[in-house]
Amino acid sequence: MPEGPEIRLEADRIAKVLAGQRIEQAQCTLPALTRRVARLAGRRVDAVETRGKAMLIHLDHGHTLYSHNQLYGRWFVQKRGELPNTGRSLRLALHTAAGSALLYSASTIELLKTAELGTHPFLSRLGPDALSAELDWRTLAARLDTPTFRRRSLAALYLDQGFLAGIGNYLRSEILFFAGVPPDARPMDLDDRTRATLARVSLTVTRRAYEARGVTNPHQRVQALKAAGAKRGGYRFAVFAREGQACHDCGTTIVRTEANSRRLYWCPSCQRAR
Numbered sequence: 001m002p003e004g005p006e007i008r009l010e011a012d013r014i015a016k017v018l019a020g021q022r023i024e025q026a027q028c029t030l031p032a033l034t035r036r037v038a039r040l041a042g043r044r045v046d047a048v049e050t051r052g053k054a055m056l057i058h059l060d061h062g063h064t065l066y067s068h069n070q071l072y073g074r075w076f077v078q079k080r081g082e083l084p085n086t087g088r089s090l091r092l093a094l095h096t097a098a099g100s101a102l103l104y105s106a107s108t109i110e111l112l113k114t115a116e117l118g119t120h121p122f123l124s125r126l127g128p129d130a131l132s133a134e135l136d137w138r139t140l141a142a143r144l145d146t147p148t149f150r151r152r153s154l155a156a157l158y159l160d161q162g163f164l165a166g167i168g169n170y171l172r173s174e175i176l177f178f179a180g181v182p183p184d185a186r187p188m189d190l191d192d193r194t195r196a197t198l199a200r201v202s203l204t205v206t207r208r209a210y211e212a213r214g215v216t217n218p219h220q221r222v223q224a225l226k227a228a229g230a231k232r233g234g235y236r237f238a239v240f241a242r243e244g245q246a247c248h249d250c251g252t253t254i255v256r257t258e259a260n261s262r263r264l265y266w267c268p269s270c271q272r273a274r
């Protein structure tokens with residue numbers, strides 16, 4: 001499943017054909033929305049926003065198209081009149097003079113009043129967005145120390161969209177590695193300094209993944225690994241999907257485990273309890 005950085009990159013692509021543009025034709029194949037979406041023709045798109053893994057397309061008449069890809073949904077951006085070569089089923093099509101944004105396979109599509117997004121059952125439960133420019137690490141460090149979150153394992157917290165929106169499975173492993181904390185530790189087990197490090201790393205690693213298109217390793221390490229002949233699969237992550245391979249930092253063998261029903265990878269030497 002795509003995580004916050006991938007959804008934001010998808011939003012950037014969609015914004016190229018939608019943002020500031022007038023919708024010339026709109027189509028939705030979900031029966032409950034077919035007529036309402038068709039009436040969006042003539043509306044202008046003010047902005048394309050993401051909140052965690054949710055996509056929000058804000059329209060100029062106070063309404064917002066909300067979609068969530070869940071496991072299978074995927075956006076395509078095409079020249080007007082061209083369809084992608086895919087066996088998926090089209091759910092939503094928005095055509096402007098600049099091109100077409102097409103959503104395939106997603107089942108979660110809603111047309112909402114923009115003013116009521118805050119009371120939406122899913123959106124209202126999201127924590128702050130890890131990619132939001134307004135979120136600073138001090139706020140996140142304080143959040144880690146609140147009664148709601150301080151007693152839960154980091155492995156569980158870092159999949160909870162109510163704690164921090166946009167984090168998914170690869171970011172969970174990578175953030176905990178770069179912060180040097182074991183996955184079964186709880187925020188209350190960490191000293192103030194380590195909690196601050198974890199908060200800072202949560203934001204920097206997620207932003208790096210967005211800017212580097214899914215790569216979480218720092219630039220210098222990526223360059224060194226590339227120089228040694230590594231392909232994307234070899235330089236992308238520090239620990240995720242690297243079971244049995246040597247940690248780039250210390251040489252210890254990376255371990256795979258299950259945590260909250262999802263695979264998690266970590267370095268037992270770099271991520272010792274403190």
Ligand SMILES: [Zn+2]
Nearest residue numbers: 247250267270
């Ligand atoms: Zn290590």
